[in-house]
Amino acid sequence: MTTVAPKSVDPEVDAIRHHYEVSNDFYRLLLGPSMMYSGGYWEAGEDLNAALDEAQYRKLDKFAELAGVSPATGRVLDIGCGWGTMLNRLTTVHGAGQAVGLTLSRTQEAFIAGLDNPRITTLVQSWADYKVADDSEKYDAAFCINALEHFVSSNLPPKERTKRYRFFFQQVAGALNPGAKFVLHTMTAEALPMTRGLLDDLKFLQRSEFEGCHIPHLSELSAAAEGLFEIDEVVNERESFAMACRAWLVLLAERRDEAVALEGEEVVSRFERYLDIFAYTLEDKFFNNFRVTITRR
Ligand SMILES: C[S@@+](CC[C@H](N)C(=O)[O-])C[C@H]1O[C@@H](n2cnc3c(N)ncnc32)[C@H](O)[C@@H]1O
Numbered sequence: 001m002t003t004v005a006p007k008s009v010d011p012e013v014d015a016i017r018h019h020y021e022v023s024n025d026f027y028r029l030l031l032g033p034s035m036m037y038s039g040g041y042w043e044a045g046e047d048l049n050a051a052l053d054e055a056q057y058r059k060l061d062k063f064a065e066l067a068g069v070s071p072a073t074g075r076v077l078d079i080g081c082g083w084g085t086m087l088n089r090l091t092t093v094h095g096a097g098q099a100v101g102l103t104l105s106r107t108q109e110a111f112i113a114g115l116d117n118p119r120i121t122t123l124v125q126s127w128a129d130y131k132v133a134d135d136s137e138k139y140d141a142a143f144c145i146n147a148l149e150h151f152v153s154s155n156l157p158p159k160e161r162t163k164r165y166r167f168f169f170q171q172v173a174g175a176l177n178p179g180a181k182f183v184l185h186t187m188t189a190e191a192l193p194m195t196r197g198l199l200d201d202l203k204f205l206q207r208s209e210f211e212g213c214h215i216p217h218l219s220e221l222s223a224a225a226e227g228l229f230e231i232d233e234v235v236n237e238r239e240s241f242a243m244a245c246r247a248w249l250v251l252l253a254e255r256r257d258e259a260v261a262l263e264g265e266e267v268v269s270r271f272e273r274y275l276d277i278f279a280y281t282l283e284d285k286f287f288n289n290f291r292v293t294i295t296r297r
Contacts, residue, residue, distance in 0.1 A: 013104050013126070015211040016150055020105035026262045027083065029255050030248050030271070035083040035111075036060070038146035038185055039240030039289050040247075052247045059185075059240065060086050064094045066233075066293050067141035067181040071095030077139040077175060078102070079127050080147020084112035084120060091119040100139075102127055127151060127171055138177045146241070146289075148186040148221075154206065154214035161214060165224035173228040176296040182229065184292040187241065189215040192286055201277045209274045215287060229294035241289040242282035245275045 031037055032052050040055030041062060042048070063086070069076060073096045078086045081101025090096040100121045103109060112122045123130065128151075132138055152164040172182055194202075206213065222231065252259055252272060259268045281287045 012153060012212060015213075016104045017106075018211070019209060020103075021107045022263055022267060024083070024107055024111045026259060026267075029259055029262070030252055031083075032247075032251060035085050036145075036244075037082050038244065039237060039242075040244050041237075041240060042243055048243060048247045049250050052244075052251075055243075056085070057089065060089045061093070063143055063145070063183045063185075063291075064090055067143065067183050069094040069096050069141050073097065073140045075100065075137070075139045077142040079142065079144040079172070080150065081108070081112070081122065082145075082147075083108050084115055084117075084122065086143060086145060087112065087120045087122075088115055088117055091117060096141075102130055127168065130171065130175070132175050138180075139175055140177055140180050142172055142176055142180065142182045143184075144172075144182070145185045146187065148184065149215055150210070150213055152214050152216065153212040155212055156214075161216075162220060162224065165216065165220050169225045169228050173296055178296055180296045181232070182294050182296065184290075184294070185237070185240075186221070186290055186292070187215050187282075188218045188221070188288045188290055190286060190288065191217070198281070198286065201281070205274060205277060209270055218288070218290060221292065225294055228297060230297055232293040232295055233291070234293075235291045236288050237291050238282050238285065238288050242279050245279035245282070249275050249279070 027035065034053040034056040036056040039059065040052065041058040042051055042055045046055070069090055075098045076090050076096045078099065078101045081087055081103050084101055087099040087101045091099050098119055098121070100123065101112065102123050102125055104124060104126060106124055109122045109124050112120060151168055152161050156164060176182065225231070249272065252268070256268065282289065
């Protein structure tokens with residue numbers, strides 16, 4: 001079962017830990033060896049589950065390529081780094097010198113420590129509080145892979161949310177060297193009419209799984225980045241995340257008894273419901289999953 005320290009003083013931190021401090025053994029079972037909790041790049045004709053890990057690594061390699069990471073790259077930053085797969089890949093496959101990951105999850109930090117990679121530093125710290133000490137700590141590339149959805153609270157009024165997204169891009173810009181690339185994967189929401197069933201499902205997501213989570217609109221993000229970054233490319237990769245959710249549902253179904261033994265029926269049922277909601281809302285084009293590549297001015 002999950003073993004975590006007492007609650008923090010910040011309800012937003014507790015909301016993240018509610019989801020991300022379910023045990024690493026459970027996440028291993030759910031996500032498979034690649035331990036990526038985001039969309040993957042499947043090729044036509046590939047089997048969803050047989051190719052899950054390959055699809056995840058392919059995505060990471062594409063992101064590294066878009067950011068120009070090579071053995072000449074000094075420091076890279078992954079904001080919302082999960083279990084460290086991208087940090088590990090950037091340093092071991094792409095040759096980056098040092099990789100720093102930010103997460104709020106102490107169980108993820110423990111998992112990354114187990115990778116035993118001396119080029120990785122994990123900080124259990126929010127993006128909002130993180131600052132480089134001086135220019136020598138600035139990064140040559142940054143990534144944020146399906147984590148921004150957690151960064152701005154849905155409890156804020158729209159104007160305050162806009163300011164918070166602006167603050168996010170200011171924080172990233174402040175950590176990057178001029179000319180450095182920032183590659184972001186994020187779900188966004190379309191302003192489409194809702195059915196009662198969809199409203200119920202969105203309420204479930206907000207109340208039971210991802211309290212305060214706000215899925216942004218693309219326009220909020222482009223306005224927030226203006227003047228700080230130049231936009232290189234924006235691609236809607238909705239199916240990348242829908243397919244990943246479907247693949248995790250298959251893994252969970254195959255090993256459901258073990259999952260229940262680890263975390264209990266309530267947690268497993270919650271995960272089944274939320275993954276299905278994300279899969280179908282992406283498939284129905286209510287949500288998108290954008291890959292955004294931008295350059296620090
Ligand atoms: C869906 S997971 C994605 C993890 C990883 N990028 C991946 O693709 O597998 C979201 C991550 O964001 C982190 N996170 C949530 N809120 C955060 C915050 N305020 N500051 C830093 N990390 C945060 C969580 O701890 C988690 O690691």
